Amino acid sequence: MKKIGIYYGSSTGTCAEIARKIAAALGVAPADVHDVSDLTAASAAGYEVLLLGSSTWGDGELQDDWYDALPKLREAGLRGKMVGLFGCGDSGSYPDTFCNAIGLLYDGLKETGCSFVGGGVETDGYDFSASSAAADGKFVGLALDDINESGRTDERIARWAELLKAQGAV
């Protein structure tokens, strides 16, 4: 199995819980699941695969802790690493910026030379108007809405875990 590190940014615990569920689905040890406020370039460099999660706040913004962490990750040098993105939002209250943070992570890391995994998640079955994480009917990572669609979270995570396995990221 590849060395997988999961980093999440979470203000009220939802994305943290999602990160733990993703870890369980992939068999990643709890010690490799980190709050992104603890991220250092050295700790991230030790992983072959990074799964990065953020909830969306404000008007479609990253969870606060990511603002310090993103530059550190770019510094770490992601060339050759696999990167998968996930996040959570609220499509009922914020339908025009649903899970934008996933798109912001993607944009913030696309020049690093990493290879993204876990993309191409169908937007069918979600109920939102716009998201910077989606183009042509697909999300660039795993989008979850634990506020309105909590009943679908486990099934969406299980499907994403299968996708990551099929892409050789596990």
Ligand SMILES: Cc1cc2nc3c(=O)[nH]c(=O)nc-3n(C[C@H](O)[C@H](O)[C@H](O)COP(=O)(O)O)c2cc1C
């Ligand atoms: C003030 C505020 C702004 C928010 N803005 C967005 C948004 O723009 N897009 C979105 O999808 N969700 C938005 N949300 C919903 C959060 O992303 C959602 O509650 C999420 O589950 C929080 O996860 P966390 O506890 O891991 O931080 C917002 C929530 C609040 C309270």
